[in-house]
Amino acid sequence: MRAVTWHGKRDMRVETVPDPTIEDPRDAIVRITSTGLCGSDLHLYEVLGPFMHEGDVVGHEPMGIVEAVGTEAAGELSVGDRVVIPFNVSCGRCWMCDRGLYAQCETTQVRSHDKGAALYGYTELYGQVPGGQAEYLRVPYADFACIRVPEGPVDERFLYLSDILPTAWQGYDFADVPKGGTVAVFGLGPVGQFVTRVARARGAETVVGIDLVPERLEMARRHDVTTIDLREVDDVAAAIRDLTDGRGPDGVVDAVGMEAHGSTMAAFAQHAAGLLPEPAAQAMVEKLGVDRLDAFTAAISTVRRGGTVSVSGVYGGAVDPIPMLEVFDKGLTMRFGQCHVKRWIDDILPLVVDDADPLGTLDMATHKLPLERAPEAYAMFQAKDDGCIKVVFEP
Numbered sequence: 541m542r543a544v545t546w547h548g549k550r551d552m553r554v555e556t557v558p559d560p561t562i563e564d565p566r567d568a569i570v571r572i573t574s575t576g577l578c579g580s581d582l583h584l585y586e587v588l589g590p591f592m593h594e595g596d597v598v599g600h601e602p603m604g605i606v607e608a609v610g611t612e613a614a615g616e617l618s619v620g621d622r623v624v625i626p627f628n629v630s631c632g633r634c635w636m637c638d639r640g641l642y643a644q645c646e647t648t649q650v651r652s653h654d655k656g657a658a659l660y661g662y663t664e665l666y667g668q669v670p671g672g673q674a675e676y677l678r679v680p681y682a683d684f685a686c687i688r689v690p691e692g693p694v695d696e697r698f699l700y701l702s703d704i705l706p707t708a709w710q711g712y713d714f715a716d717v718p719k720g721g722t723v724a725v726f727g728l729g730p731v732g733q734f735v736t737r738v739a740r741a742r743g744a745e746t747v748v749g750i751d752l753v754p755e756r757l758e759m760a761r762r763h764d765v766t767t768i769d770l771r772e773v774d775d776v777a778a779a780i781r782d783l784t785d786g787r788g789p790d791g792v793v794d795a796v797g798m799e800a801h802g803s804t805m806a807a808f809a810q811h812a813a814g815l816l817p818e819p820a821a822q823a824m825v826e827k828l829g830v831d832r833l834d835a836f837t838a839a840i841s842t843v844r845r846g847g848t849v850s851v852s853g854v855y856g857g858a859v860d861p862i863p864m865l866e867v868f869d870k871g872l873t874m875r876f877g878q879c880h881v882k883r884w885i886d887d888i889l890p891l892v893v894d895d896a897d898p899l900g901t902l903d904m905a906t907h908k909l910p911l912e913r914a915p916e917a918y919a920m921f922q923a924k925d926d927g928c929i930k931v932v933f934e935p
């Protein structure tokens with residue numbers, strides 16, 4: 541089959557690799573019809589290279605049609621089912637899964653690296669599991685993992701259930717915004733866009749979005765978001781306070797992560813890590829500060845006293861300076877983490893099945909491309925060229 545494979549910093553290729561097969565009775569093989577390119581894939585493209593291996597198949601936002609089912613999964617799934625696959629690899633049966641903490645599944649936890657549940661296509665830190673930017677995908681624990689979706693509507697209506705929609709739902713949930721409350725969302729990439737729409741659907745009154753890319757600000761405005769353009773405002777926190785009764789929002793979501801625009805020192809550290817031999821580079825990424833914290837620290841200054849900061853963006857370093865005095869003095873609550881995808885599906889499914897499309901799933905993908913164009917798509921998405929906000933591959 542054809543698949544997108546990692547070969548080095550900013551070097552993705554489309555290659556022929558062996559077809560996956562059923563290896564366990566709970567497996568299924570899914571023929572992929574649509575598969576997303578995520579902001580998290582950009583971390584592999586740039587900063588997390590030291591944890592990748594040449595030829596690793598990437599991607600973690602797939603959906604498609606079940607082609608083959610193992611004997612145990614066959615009770616729940618049939619050949620021909622239309623399914624979306626969550627990016628977490630979780631068993632559905634362990635202590636963590638019983639509590640809905642699927643991103644911490646104890647069956648797939650990567651203990652050799654002291655990490656949570658395995659993820660598709662996401663470095664040796666997360667199990668080096670072959671990913672979903674490919675023609676076929678082996679899905680472990682498929683009886684639990686696969687989200688069955690109805691026939692009829694186009695793939696995009698359901699595709700985002702694999703990652704960015706539940707991630708946005710969790711990000712908003714963790715921000716603990718009361719009905720009629722106020723929320724600010726840093727980063728208007730696909731995740732941030734969906735956070736603002738989930739906020740509206742779940743009853744937030746004031747929704748503010750912050751970014752520096754014109755098309756992204758424009759997309760948010762189409763969905764009734766008050767936007768702040770980072771390039772035009774010196775003191776973002778003050779500008780947001782002005783929009784929220786002078787107090788600051790109840791909750792702030794950081795949907796940016798480690799490659800935030802603005803931190804020159806950390807940008808240098810990210811570049812330096814890329815030049816080191818592998819063991820030294822791994823240590824630098826894991827133990828030293830390579831994160832660009834601009835969005836995160838702005839989130840802390842912005843949120844009202846007693847409010848909540850919810851971090852959906854992915855961070856990687858260890859000794860980054862956090863403004864502890866401000867966190868303490870303002871009495872903040874902070875929540876982090878990988879999304880527990882399946883935990884939110886029952887809440888979201890009715891909204892994506894609704895033909896009125898209240899979350900605007902059809903206003904997200906700016907580029908639909910064949911898999912063969914993945915190398916240029918990665919470069920375009922990273923540079924935010926050609927108005928690119930979200931790429932969906934159609935293998």
Ligand SMILES: NC(=O)c1ccc[n+]([C@@H]2O[C@H](COP(=O)([O-])OP(=O)(O)OC[C@H]3O[C@@H](n4cnc5c(N)ncnc54)[C@H](O)[C@@H]3O)[C@@H](O)[C@H]2O)c1
Nearest residue numbers: 579580707727729730731796797800801852853854878879
């Ligand atoms: N927690 C999870 O389970 C999970 C799941 C999916 C994605 N993510 C993470 O969420 C983040 C966003 O993903 P995405 O696909 O939307 O990526 P993206 O890279 O398209 O979006 C990031 C956005 O942040 C903006 N930005 C950069 N610096 C900023 C700053 N200082 N202030 C405000 N905005 C700034 C960029 O212009 C961009 O629009 C990434 O870090 C990704 O890894 C986490």
Ligand SMILES: [Zn+2]
Nearest residue numbers: 578579580703
């Ligand atoms: Zn993702």
Ligand SMILES: [Zn+2]
Nearest residue numbers: 631634637645
């Ligand atoms: Zn589990």
